[in-house]
Amino acid sequence: MNAADLGLPVDVPSTALFTDQYELTMLRAALTAGTADRRSVFEVFTRRLPEGRRYGVLAGVGRVLDAVENFRFDPAVLEFLRERSIVDEPTLEWLSRYRFSGDVWGYPEGEVYFPGSPVLRVEGSFAECVLLETVILSILNHDSAIAAAASRMSAVAGGRGLIEMGARRTHELAAVAASRAAYVGGFDSTSDLAAGFRYGIPTVGTSAHAFTLLHDSERDAFRAQVETLGRGTTLLVDTYDVAEAVRTAVEVAGPELGAVRIDSGDLLLVAHRVRAQLDELGARDTRIVVTSDLDEYAIASLAAAPVDAYGVGTQLVTGSGHPTCSMVYKLVARAASADPKAPLVPVAKKSLGGKASVGGRKWAARRTGADGVAEAEVVGTGPVPADLADRQLLVELVKGGQVVGREPLEAARARHIAARAGLPMSAVQLSRGEPVLPTEYA
Template sequence: MTISGGRDGAEENSTPAATASTALLTDHYELTMLQAALRSGAAHRRSVFEVFARRLPDGRRYGVVAGTGRLLDAIAAFRFGDEQLAFLDRTGVVDRATLDWLAGYRFRGTVRGYAEGESYFPQSPILTVEGTFAEAVLLETLILSVLNHDSAIAAAASRMTSAAAGRPCIEMGSRRTHEEAAVASARAAYLAGFASTSNLAAGFRYGVPTVGTSAHAFTLVHDTEREAFQTQVATLGKGTTLLVDTFDVAEAVRVAVEVAGPDLGAVRLDSGDLLWMAHRVRKQLDELGARNTKIVVTSDLDEYAIAALAVAPVDSYGVGTQLVTGSGAPTASMVYKLVARAESGQSGSGQPDGVLVPVAKRSPDKPSQGGRKYAYRRIDGDGVATAEVVGIGEPPADLADRGRNLVKTLMVDGELVDRATLEEGRELHRRSLAELPISATQLSRGDAVIPTVYENA
C-alpha cells in the first residue's frame, strides 16, 4: 500500500474494553424472565439455545460469521458487580432474591458454533449455548447484538472484496457510525478480506493494519495547494497519497508530480465520475513519468460501484458509509431460540446429562426446529460445496466422511477452549468462500448458493 500506514499484524490485544462488565448490555425482560424462572424452578433446567438466521438478506447468496472473538470476551466479562447490582436495586428491575443470585453469576456452560470467517446459510446452527436456562437466557441480547452487527458488516465486506477482484479495499467508515460500532466494523471488514482500516482503535485492540491520507481541510488550511502538497511530502515522504480533487484535478496532479517527483506513492480521487476521472488521471500520470504512482478512489462506494470500476485503472478502494451500514443489510437477522430443555426435575450444567426434550416455536412465518444440532458441508469431487447439512442429535461417527464439520467447541464449563486469531479467521473466510459455487460472488440477486438440508429431523 502507498497510503501512510501504521503497524502491521492482526493479533488481538487485551484491552480495558474487554474487561469492563458487559452485564447490562441486555434487555430488561431478560432479568424479569430470570426472576420468574427462579420462582418456578425452571431457571435450573439444563437448556440449549441456538443462534440461526431464518433467511439471508434479500438477494444475498451467503452470510459470513463474524464477531465470535469479541463475543467470547464479552461472555467472560458478563458479571454483575456492585455498580450493576446497585442500579438494578435502585430502579427495582428485580427483587432481592434475584439480585443475590446475580451477584454470583458467571457463565459455566458450553458454547459451540461456526468459526469466525465461515460462510453460513439459512437455518445454519451458527452458535449453540448450553447451560441452565438462567445462565443461558441472560446472554441472548449480548450474543445477538454482537453477531448480528459484525456478521452484517463482514458479509458486505466480503461482497466488496470479491467485487474488487484482488485490488485492496480500505475501511474508512468511522465517521459514519457509532464510535464503538466503527471499531467492530473495522475488525469485521478485515476478517472478510479488507486490507486495512483508518480506525486507530481497531489497530490498537485487534492489530488491524491502519492507514491514512489527508482531508480537503488540510489543503484548504494552506495558502496554496502546492504548499499543502510540499508540506505533506516533506513530512511523510514521497510514498504518501495526495488528495487531488479539492480544486482542479488535472492541475493538482501536475503539481503533485512536480512536488514529489515520479516516485509519488499515490493520488486519491474522492468525487465526480470516478470511472472517467481514473482513466484521465492515469493517462496524465503516465505522461508525467509517474507510471508507478497508484490511484486510490473513495466517495460512497459499495460493491456495485466497485464492480463498475473494474475496467478503470484503479489500484485500491476506500469504503466508508456503505460498509459500516451493511450495504443495505445492516443486520444479519439472527435469532436466539430455545431448542431443547431437560425434562422436569432434571438439574443444570453441573449434573449428569439426562434426556433433552426438543422444543420449537410454531409461530406463523417464524418457526424454529427443535433439538441440539450438528452441521457439515457436503463437498463434491471438485472441492465445491453442494449442500449445508443440519442434523438433530449427536453427530454421526462418520461425519468426517460425509463432509466438512462446521461446528467447533468454543467454551466448556464457562472456560475458553478454542479461539482463533483474526488472521486465522481471514484465512478461513478465504477458504470457505473459495469452496462455494462461483455464483456465490455474483452481485445479481438470487437465493442462497447452496441449499440447507435437514437429516434426522
Template sequence: MSTAELGLPVDVPSTALFTDRYELTMLQAALRSGAAQRRSVFEAFTRRLPEGRRYGVVAGTGRVLDAVENFRFDAPVLDFLRRERVVDEATLEWLAGYRFTGDIWGYPEGEVYFPGSPVLRVEGTFAEAVVLETVVLSILNHDSAIAAAASRMAVAAGGRPLMEMGARRTHELAAVAASRAAYVGGFRTSSNLAAGFRYGIPTVGTSAHAFTLLHDTERDAFTAQVESLGRGTTLLVDTYDVATAVRAAVEIAGPELGAVRIDSGDLLLLAHRVRQQLDDLGAEQTRIVVTSDLDEYAIASLAAAPVDSYGVGTSLVTGSGHPTCSMVYKLVARAAGGEPLVPVAKKSMGGKTSVGGRKWAARRVDEDGVAVAEVVGSGAVPEDLVDRQLLVPLVRAGEVVGREPLEAAHVRHIEARAGLPLSATQLSRGEPALPTEQTT
C-alpha cells in the first residue's frame, strides 16, 4: 500500500530527473522534426531470464505508478536543465507543462513472467512516453530481481516465515524498495522502519550482539531485555556459548520465552541442539530463529532442521546473485496522425533483436489448470485465451486506475507461482518453466 493510501504525510519529490540525458535530447530532436507527437507504443520486457532462473516475478508496479504521477518538471529542475544546457528553450517550455496523458497496461504486480512477456506497455505520444524509459526500467529491474530472489527463498522455506533484514547491506533508499519487493515475493516482515512507514509492512527486531556486550554479563543483558520487552521477546544466544545462553534465557524468561536467535556457527547442528535443550528445559513453545548470510540454498539445507523462521539480508537485497532482470523498454509500434499503428523493431545482431507490434499476452493451461505456455501475440487473441489474458489497465488517459494494496500483490504471487509446473520451484539450474510462444 502506498503512503497516500495509508494516509501518511510524506514529501514526494519530482521523479523527472531519474532519467538519462539522452531521453531529453531525443525529445528535443523529435520536437524539432515534428515526430514527437506521433502515437507510440513502448513495451518493457526481458529477452531472457537470469541464468538458472525458472520464472521472473513482476514487482515495482505500484512504485512505477507513483513515479509516473510525480514525473513533473518544476522550477528547480528546469533551472538545472537550463544551466547545464541539456536542452533548448523550446524543449524546456514543453517540459514545463509535461503530464503523462496516455495509457499504461501491464502484468499485475506479483504475477510471474517469462522471456518476451510484455510486462509493461506504455501508449501515448513519443514525447510523453520516451521520457519515462529510465525511471520505469530502474524500478522494474531492481524490484523484480529482489522479488524473484524472495520467491525462491519462500519456496525453500516451505511455509516458514521469512524476515527481510537487508537495510544495512544496500543503499538506504534501495533498502526500502527491496523490503517492498521482498514482501511481494513472499516475505512477511521487515526490520526496516521506513518500509513499515511507507508501505505498511509489519516490522520486527529486538537486539544485536552489541546489546549483550554492553552489559557486564549475558544474564544482565537478557534480564534487561525481558524486563523491557516482555517474555515473548527474542533473545540472541550466540554471543558467547550457545548452550549456556539458552539455559540462562529460559531461567530468566521462563517457558514463555518467545524465541531464541542463532546468528553464527553450524546452523543445522545448532538448531537441533538448541531445540532439544529448549524442550528439556520445558520451553517447548519457544521458537528458533536463524540468520547469518542466508540465501535460498542455505535455507533449503535447513529444511529438516527445527527452525521456525529465517532472517535474510545481503543475499536478498542483491537479488541472490542477480541484482537486475535485464528488462528493456523498446518502441514496438508508432503512427503518424490518425493512421494505423505500424510495427517497428530493432533488428541488430548479437541477440538484441525484438518483436514489433502492440502485444497482448495470455497463459495457456492444461486440463488441470497448470500453466503450459506463455503466449504473446500482436493480432487477434485466440478465443480459448481471451479469458486468460495477463495485461491489466494501470493508467487511463493519464489517470492511475491500477493502484492496489501491497497485500494483493503478495497474495497474487503465491497464487501465480502455485499455477506453474512443479519444475518451476526447483532451485537447480534449468530452462524457463514455460516456453514463450510468439504469434501474430
C-alpha cells in the first residue's frame, strides 16, 4: 500500500521546468513560423546498449505518465520565464494554456528492449510534444539504467533476497526513483522510507555499526536490539570479532535469531564459517545477509556461499558502471502541412558517427521460435506481418491527453521477470557480448 492508497497527500509539483531551454526557444520559433501545430511523431530509442550488456530493461514509464500529467506552466513558472526573458509574451500566453492533449504509446514498464526498439512514441502537435523531450529522457535514462543493473543482479542471485540500500550514495530524489527501478528489476525491498511511502515498496532496516559502538559492549547492543525488535531481528556481527559476535548473538537471541549481517571481509570465507558456527549453536534457521559494495559479479561469486540475502547500494544506484542508457527522443514523422488531415511524412536525422535515425512511425514485435524463446526484435513502419500481429510490444499509455496506461508497480515487476525468462539463456550471462536479440527492420 502506498501514500495514495492511504489517502495521504503526495507532492505533485509542476514538471514543466524539468527541461532544457532550447525546448522553449524551438517552441517560440515554431509559433512564429506557423509550424508549431503540425502533427508530429517523436520516438524514444537507444542506438546501442551499454558495452557488454545483452538486453535493456524499460523502467520509469509510470513516472513518465505522472510527469506528463503534471507538465503545466503555473504563474510562478511563467514569471520566472518572463523575468529571464527566455521567451516572449505570445509564447508565455501559449504556455499558460499548455496541457498535453496528444497520444503516447510505448513498451509497458518492465519489458526488455534492444537497440532501435521504439520504447516510447509521443504523438501530437510539434509544440506540445517537443516540450516533453527532456523530462521523458531524464526519467527513462536514469530508471532504465538502474533496472538493468538490478535485473542482472537478480538473475545471478538465484532467488535469494535482494535489498536495495543505496540512498546514501546518490541524490536524495534520485534515491527514491532508484528504489522504484530496482524493484521493477527484481529487488525485493528497500531501505529508503520515501520509496516505501511513495510507491509501496517493502522496507527493511535494523542497525548500523554506530549502534554497536554506542553501547559499552556488543552484548549490550544486541540485547537492546532484541528486546526492542524481537528475536527475529538481524544483528550486525562484524564490528569487532565475527566469531565472538555470532556466539553472543545466539546467546542473547537464542536459536530463533532471525539473521546476522556481514558487512566486511572475505564474504565467501566468512559466510561459510558463520553458517557452520550458527549450525553448531543450534541456530540452523538463522539467515545470513551480506553487504559491502556488492555488484552482479560479486553476487555471482557468492553463488556457492551459504548466503540468504544480499544488500546492494552504490553499484546498484549508479547502474553498475552504466548510469545512463543513452536513449534519445527524435522526430520521426511530421505532417506535410498544418492541415490536420495532411499525411505524415517520415523524417530522419542523417549524420556521421553512428547518430543517424530511422524515419517513420514504427511498430515493434518480438518474434519467437517454436520453443517460445525470443529470436528477434522486429521493428517496422508498414503493415504488421500476420505472424507478428499478436506479438506487438507497444501499448496505449495516453489517449487524447488522458492517462490510460497506469498500472500497479507489481505488474511491471512481474512483467520483467516474465520477459527476461523469455530471452535466450545467454541473456543472463555476465560475460560481455552483443545484444542477445538482433533488431530487424521490416
